[in-house]
Amino acid sequence: MSLSNDQVHRIAHLARIELAPGEDARIRDQLNGIFTLIEQMQAVDTSGVAPMSHAVDLSQRLREDKPSETDQHVRFQQIAPEVEAGLYLVPKVIE
Amino acid sequence: MALLDNWEVVIGLETHAQLATQSKIFSGAATAFGAAPNAQACAVDIALPGVLPVLNRKAVECAIRFGLAIGATIAPRSIFARKNYFYPDLPKGYQISQYELPVVQGGALTIRVGQGEGVAEKTVRLTRAHLEEDAGKSLHEDFHGKSGIDLNRAGTPLLEIVTEPDMRSSDEAVAYAKALHALVRWIDICDGNMQEGSFRCDANVSVRRKGDPKLGTRREIKNLNSFRFMQQAIDYEVRWQIERIEDGGTIEQATVLFNPDTGETRAMRSKEDAHDYRYFPDPDLLPLEIAPAWIERVKGEMPELPVAMKARFERDFGLTAYDATTLTASLDMARYFEAVVAAAGRDTAKTCANWVMGDLAARLNRDEKDVAASPVSAAQLGGLVARIADSTISNSIAKKVFDALWNGEGAGRDNAADEIIDKQGMRQITDSGAIEAIIDEVLAANAKSVEEFRAGKEKAFNALVGQAMKATKGKANPQQVNDLLRKKLAAGAA
DSSP states (O other), X not given: OOOOHHHHHHHHHHTTOOOOTTHHHHHHHHHXXXXXXXXXXXXXXXXXXXXXXXXXXXXXXXXXXXXXXXXXXXXXXXXXXXXXXXXXXXXXXXX | OGGGGGEEEEEXXXXXXXXXXXXXXXXXXXXXXXXXXXXXXXXXTTTOTTOOOOEEXXXXXXXXXXXXXXXOEEOSEEOOEEEEOOOTTOTTSEEEEOOSSOSEEOOEEEEEESSGGGOEEEEEEEEEEEEEEOOOEEEEEEETTEEEEEOTTTTOEEEEEXXXXXXXXXXXXXXXXXXXXXXXXXXXXXXXXXTTTSEEEEEEEEEEETTOOSOOOOEEEEEEOSHHHHHHHHHHHHHHHHHHHHTTOOOXXXXXXXXXXXXXXXXXXXXXXXXXXXXXXXXXSXXXXXXXXXXXXXXXXXXXXXXXXXXXXXXXXXXXXXXXXXXXXXXXXXXXXHHHHHHHOGGGHHHHHHHIIIIIHHHHHHTTOOGGGOSSOHHHHHHHHHHHHTTSSOHHXXXXXXXHHHTTTTTTOTTHHHHHHHHTTOOOBOOHHHHHHHHHHHHHHTHHHHHHHHTTOHHHHHHHHHHHHHHTTTOBOHHHHHHHHHHHHHHHHO
């Protein structure tokens, strides 16, 4: 499979990555190169092999259900661009 | 609805149940409702660099309980995935959810649809239930043209419960939602508070011509937070879809919102990439493994489920299906009823049911109290029913005793009903000599009624019974008064 320029722009938009003018062709070629590698791997017969979801063969450690965090919002909000009444203020987004 | 004659409605529901944990699903921040903005959003919840999620054991246990309650497969191994999208109330830019391998797979819920004679049972199949985190809250009120973000809710554990498209009407969808709502509270995994958003439903609705094997295109109604709105929204949506197709239009897949003020559904601004979430396994979280021993332990801790309890009430107590269903509407109600029966005796179960569903439920309803907070304890009500059963008091006197109990007389004492009966001299008069004496007085004082009765007016008889009951302050057995009075009137006529 190979990607079109339109698909490159769509992926960039989904990931909120800005492409400089003319950059799309280079990115497209790089991505297509990666797809070629994936195609090579997909040619291997993996029927009977369980899909791997993680690189290490361990299972998830669990935490007891006890609140352990204190209120640090004043500290956290020191790096926020704008804050009011304890809320982070952001450009209005309404669906 | 004539409109529906040629059409079949197909509905599937997705429900988000907020799990009853103290802390968040991947962090140690508290989940209590109503905290000051961002006071319960820790470094993990606001996605500061370098933090790592650690899964909450209780959240997993809630999922296991749910899976057991609906007869599902609990996955021995399940995977967390990242669902990627950008929105200000989602600081990481992805929601941790489960995609390919959810923790609960399959299962079914039995619902009851219709009323009275027309009640029918139906099984709704569940596709899956998976663990995920909630997002924060955007407040669009006036912040100088900006939105305020409160991340207290971010990271709150949710169980998303997904059905197969098995429902065929808004009635069935609401019946399912109510049954699910009752179940999650019964097994104590969710408080079910719909106003606070602890239980919210999305409905996938489509229509197709009857007999058409192919499903129609569906539209998803988001965030239905009351059963009434669910019914209204689905009914409106169904009419809208049918009318559109009959007018020659087509349905496009869309997400819609229900406006309770207008009673209409409206498509959200369509975003062509809204459903391109690019799920992939979250590298920060290892596979969740649930050993059979854990499932067995949870199974041992589960309360008797409503379906089993309902069957037992019918079998052991001789209750009707209606009574048994009503009494198993919530675990608190069922436990209260069982305690009343335990105090009053098994033979009185039907009377106990009548009192719990009648006088008690009416009072609780009027005073907006939950049965767990009833001023009349189950032991006290059981004591009262026992005195009705052994004819110490009549039903009408029992209502007075109940009033006294409700108003706190003998509060905290199991034998309060007996105390009230004794103190107020409410014991039923069963001595027929005493009743006859009273009837004689009543007959002497009401010559006019006696005359009317003899002239064939049955109403006059009831008036005489009333007078006799009044003279005994309601303490005589009405049936006995009836019998003796008839006998006396017949004797007098002869």
